[in-house]
Amino acid sequence: MVAKAGKKIELVEKMLAGDRLSLARVISLIEDRGESLPKIVHEIYPKTGNAFVLGITGPPGAGKSTVTDKLVAEIRKTGKRAAVIAIDPSSPFSGGAILGDRIRMQSHSGDQGVYIRSLGTRGKHGGLSQSSKEVVMALDAAGFDWIIVETAGVGQTELDILKLAHAVCVVLVPESGDSIQVMKAGLMEIADLFVVNKCDRPEADKLVRELVNMVGMTEAAKNSWTIPVLKTQALFDQGIGELFGQIQAFRDFAIEHGAIEKKRAAFIEEEIIEIIWNQVVQEVRTKMDNAGGRKLLDQVLKKKKSPYEVADEFIS
Amino acid sequence: MVAKAGKKIELVEKMLAGDRLSLARVISLIEDRGESLPKIVHEIYPKTGNAFVLGITGPPGAGKSTVTDKLVAEIRKTGKRAAVIAIDPSSPFSGGAILGDRIRMQSHSGDQGVYIRSLGTRGKHGGLSQSSKEVVMALDAAGFDWIIVETAGVGQTELDILKLAHAVCVVLVPESGDSIQVMKAGLMEIADLFVVNKCDRPEADKLVRELVNMVGMTEAAKNSWTIPVLKTQALFDQGIGELFGQIQAFRDFAIEHGAIEKKRAAFIEEEIIEIIWNQVVQEVRTKMDNAGGRKLLDQVLKKKKSPYEVADEFIS
Numbered sequence: 001m002v003a004k005a006g007k008k009i010e011l012v013e014k015m016l017a018g019d020r021l022s023l024a025r026v027i028s029l030i031e032d033r034g035e036s037l038p039k040i041v042h043e044i045y046p047k048t049g050n051a052f053v054l055g056i057t058g059p060p061g062a063g064k065s066t067v068t069d070k071l072v073a074e075i076r077k078t079g080k081r082a083a084v085i086a087i088d089p090s091s092p093f094s095g096g097a098i099l100g101d102r103i104r105m106q107s108h109s110g111d112q113g114v115y116i117r118s119l120g121t122r123g124k125h126g127g128l129s130q131s132s133k134e135v136v137m138a139l140d141a142a143g144f145d146w147i148i149v150e151t152a153g154v155g156q157t158e159l160d161i162l163k164l165a166h167a168v169c170v171v172l173v174p175e176s177g178d179s180i181q182v183m184k185a186g187l188m189e190i191a192d193l194f195v196v197n198k199c200d201r202p203e204a205d206k207l208v209r210e211l212v213n214m215v216g217m218t219e220a221a222k223n224s225w226t227i228p229v230l231k232t233q234a235l236f237d238q239g240i241g242e243l244f245g246q247i248q249a250f251r252d253f254a255i256e257h258g259a260i261e262k263k264r265a266a267f268i269e270e271e272i273i274e275i276i277w278n279q280v281v282q283e284v285r286t287k288m289d290n291a292g293g294r295k296l297l298d299q300v301l302k303k304k305k306s307p308y309e310v311a312d313e314f315i316s
Numbered sequence: 317m318v319a320k321a322g323k324k325i326e327l328v329e330k331m332l333a334g335d336r337l338s339l340a341r342v343i344s345l346i347e348d349r350g351e352s353l354p355k356i357v358h359e360i361y362p363k364t365g366n367a368f369v370l371g372i373t374g375p376p377g378a379g380k381s382t383v384t385d386k387l388v389a390e391i392r393k394t395g396k397r398a399a400v401i402a403i404d405p406s407s408p409f410s411g412g413a414i415l416g417d418r419i420r421m422q423s424h425s426g427d428q429g430v431y432i433r434s435l436g437t438r439g440k441h442g443g444l445s446q447s448s449k450e451v452v453m454a455l456d457a458a459g460f461d462w463i464i465v466e467t468a469g470v471g472q473t474e475l476d477i478l479k480l481a482h483a484v485c486v487v488l489v490p491e492s493g494d495s496i497q498v499m500k501a502g503l504m505e506i507a508d509l510f511v512v513n514k515c516d517r518p519e520a521d522k523l524v525r526e527l528v529n530m531v532g533m534t535e536a537a538k539n540s541w542t543i544p545v546l547k548t549q550a551l552f553d554q555g556i557g558e559l560f561g562q563i564q565a566f567r568d569f570a571i572e573h574g575a576i577e578k579k580r581a582a583f584i585e586e587e588i589i590e591i592i593w594n595q596v597v598q599e600v601r602t603k604m605d606n607a608g609g610r611k612l613l614d615q616v617l618k619k620k621k622s623p624y625e626v627a628d629e630f631i632s
Contacts, residue, residue, distance in 0.1 A: 045623065046619040268613060275624055284589055297585065307588050
């Protein structure tokens, strides 16, 4: 046991010293959510707090991966180190398209200042966001200045990104009309910046106008940051410099106004709640599998007790 | 306090006796998630277990609401009572389109055998599925034989429907190509029946063939129910009779094979876990707001303690 525990600390130490293979192993251990997890986070956590975490979200096919790829290049121009976490099932980084994954990675391969990692998308209740939060911690501790988290902006995922990103950039394309309809209600809550990618296509200007109107309507409700609506053609590197400039401007604004500190505090609260949640659920499920627990469940199934009565018995 | 408690039981009693206004109020109390909730569920729960819960999901614009509307008419032809819960933000039942809501409701207005209710879509963590599960309980106790739950098949929602539906019908249209791509990975897990709606449109047969192939590939993994792929033009009432026939066939098959009993048991387990989850989170958040809790959080923010250490302290 002691030897094993010692080995794990060694792994984290090597990771903190810049060893990429150790970083990859630590991330895998975080994803596996095994017994060593509290120990790992305990070792990593004190080294965190330097990275800026940028969320990139939007409907499938909007070109999020290309935008991410080009932003990494911009970050590298400033001499800073960049890590990418892809948790979008449709992303070439993480999804079925392993070929795309390889092609993408090649543009930064051999660059020790870039680290790209995809995360599984189907977690247990809360599992994905907790893993990704802890992977962000690991990358932060490993010295990456920028961590880009790419995720599909559908359903709950768009809310998950709010649990770990210091800034959220929503990437849209003129064609994603239907998806935008779905997202619209939630878009203004999450976007710090809008990008209209593939802006050479018809209807791009219409979408830009719509977004500018949306921003204008809700501006009063937000703080004084005016959400920019930027046009890019990421594939041809157009508009990326300006986008990165605006992202940096948002970062400076958010730091200045204490918004990042507030987010850090909120993220920590959520992290603690998720840790507790996982422990409690594990305990309750264990109890449910016991003879006593099965008897209780059976009483509910037979309508002798209500779920609320039995819930009290399971946690008492 | 006693009088108030008595009043609430009276409300449930009136609901159980068939009073629609009382039913509406009970559902509102469930949605509000106030202190009376355990008492209400306690009263309702013994009367449940008769309804068959059908989930209708699919991308926005697939015509889920029209399919639902026409299925309600089919159910009424059999003399059975039908309730509809709409938790799809893009649905005319629940979403922004209040006009659509009214138009839809009119086709069954005045029919005491039909009840239609929309539920808010933005719940807290787990809140939506728990509310909708308890609303299903209320409608079941109120004597509705069929409860149709309509929800957008994007992100987590598709998983939520699995927590309360005895059968899931996935409605697609030829045009929903992008959305289908996103959903594909998860579709086979959730569908008991596929519907290709607006089947007069080009590419409909191609989609049907694709789905039949998908079904064929995964058939071995599922039990012996062969997922049917049905073509409808719901707006013109075409294919709805056959669809309802297949839904009934699935229901009979599932009952015969004990699948419904298994689902009921699983739903109850999840319900109990969600009840516990809500209680625990409430307690932890209260502790976090106390001076002691704030001090603990501050120690984490200052990197003196790790989230896992503090989690232990919050639940000890």
